Amino acid sequence: MDSPLGDPATTAWISTPVDARLLRGALEIERTARGVLPHRLPARARAQAPENLAMVEAQPSGVRLAFRTRATAVELDVLPTKIVYRGAPAPPEGRYDLLVDGCPAGRASASGGNVRIVDISTHSAVTRPGPAGTVRFAGLPDRDKDVEIWLPQAEITEVIALRTDAPVEAAPDRGRKVWLHHGSSISHGSGAAGPATTWPALAAARGGVELINLGFGGNALLDPFTARAMRDTPADLISVKIGINLVNTDLMRLRAFSPAVHGFLDTLREGHPTTPLVVVSPLLCPMQEDTPGPIVPDFDAPRLRFRTVGGPAGHSHGRLTLRVIRDELSRITARRAAEDPHLHYLDGRSLYGEADFAELPLPDELHPDAATHRRMGERFAAWAFGRGGPFAVPGS
Missing domain, CATH: 3.40.50.1110 (SGNH hydrolase)
Structure with a gap:
């Protein structure tokens, strides 16, 4: 289900820094010049990993932003790195899944981004740089709620900024295993x-x-x-x-x-x-x-x-x-x-x-x-x- 985009130009946005309080499912978060890059292996492991594993561990499968808010509109600026295998059909656009109180509430993609072209036989790769993009969700219910944005499982995703039309706080610890x-x-x-x-x-x-x-x-x-x-x-x-x-x-x-x-x-x-x-x-x-x-x-x-x-x-x-x-x-x-x-x-x-x-x-x-x-x-x-x-x- 795709969410309506609303009108970002008329929205009074509140920016919230993205840090470990808002990110779940990552073992480590790397600070970059623009924002944060979630990792699913810590630096010590990454230093010992071959290049193809270093690429896939940075693809944030299971990593999501989790916060509580009354916001009805959310924007997320991201710099994705899309993986394309030489000779293979282009993969589908990475999806960002929105959950509200644990229920599916929207799905969107980000335009732009880097393109990493990989030779599947040799694992050699070249990266073509591209611009950051924005993921938007609007029309969320006007009440306090738990919001999760799941990052694409197969695109390296640098999270640059989070904007909402109401304040955000980290999702509470509900004692789940x-x-x-x-x-x-x-x-x-x-x-x-x-x-x-x-x-x-x-x-x-x-x-x-x-x-x-x-x-x-x-x-x-x-x-x-x-x-x-x-x-x-x-x-x-x-x-x-x-x-x-x-x-x-x-x-x-x-x-x-x-x-x-x-x-x-x-x-x-x-x-x-x-x-x-x-x-x-x-x-x-x-x-x-x-x-x-x-x-x-x-x-x-x-x-x-x-x-x-x-x-x-x-x-x-x-x-x-x-x-x-x-x-x-x-x-x-x-x-x-x-x-x-x-x-x-x-x-x-x-x-x-x-x-x-x-x-x-x-x-x-x-x-x-x-x-x-x-x-x-x-x-x-x-x-x-x-x-x-x-x-x-x-x-x-």
């Missing part, structure tokens, strides 16, 4: 209609929790610096979705994978020894169920699609496929759960499996569409936050 989630591009929000409708955002809304989304497109790779960042982040609930990126990058063999999973979980437990922790295995992805990576984009298809070039599975050499990873994650979590009663395992095919693929196939053979994001969010919420679930309130 914090859910810290890490995953791949699907968790990041690839294919979702907007930032508030990625599957983690939808599940968080149903569970009544505050989301910190560390879904990093192409980069759920058991990186130690990501584990340390999660270890050091206060959280009441934690989940990690592991597997698809390790297969489609052909990054490691089974001999390295199993100790890496143990090491990642050990690091999380250093900071969160008894926090409910869910390990989620990969969703169904037919092209990589029994065929290892790597995968490559197919630009000769009518629309962007991915295909694997991994050849035969070669299980005797320990090459990873989704089926191998699910079996190993199930084994690892069962063994650890004997001493860690707060550790849980979820087979990703319960979120998206064979019947779902028949009804809602993956448009590019790898990523789900908006309807699938909604289905996954609903299913995860029912499993995790429902009666007896690992994230449920005790006694519910």
Whole structure:
């Protein structure tokens, strides 16, 4: 739903500095010459990250402005950096989702911005600078209310200024639990209609929790610096979705994978020894169920699609496929759960499996569409936050 723009020229605007009081879902906020840049990894982790991860962690999936106001009109000046992959169709404009008292109330885009052109094969990139833009929402109800503006999940977004036609204060702390989630591009929000409708955002809304989304497109790779960042982040609930990126990058063999999973979980437990922790295995992805990576984009298809070039599975050499990873994650979590009663395992095919693929196939053979994001969010919420679930309130 798009909000009417109103008449900005006749509005008496009040400017409010954007800082950590108003931003949720970021682990760190960088001060820039113009404003602030939310980050989903702290500086120490970013210093150790490769360039492609440094790019996606700055895409603010799950990051939102949250404030309380009586304002009926809101303007947000931003400098987006739009990511374009060389040879691929231009992506849709980034969406800003407006929520009022937790309910969808508008969606808008920002014009202008930088354009970062990435070679998907080499990960080299050049940036073409552009002007800042303004996102406007008008016609909000004339009463005190909680307002959230979710930033685009796949556009680096420098927030320059916030203007409203009534004073703003930071949204009150309502005592909601914090859910810290890490995953791949699907968790990041690839294919979702907007930032508030990625599957983690939808599940968080149903569970009544505050989301910190560390879904990093192409980069759920058991990186130690990501584990340390999660270890050091206060959280009441934690989940990690592991597997698809390790297969489609052909990054490691089974001999390295199993100790890496143990090491990642050990690091999380250093900071969160008894926090409910869910390990989620990969969703169904037919092209990589029994065929290892790597995968490559197919630009000769009518629309962007991915295909694997991994050849035969070669299980005797320990090459990873989704089926191998699910079996190993199930084994690892069962063994650890004997001493860690707060550790849980979820087979990703319960979120998206064979019947779902028949009804809602993956448009590019790898990523789900908006309807699938909604289905996954609903299913995860029912499993995790429902009666007896690992994230449920005790006694519910």
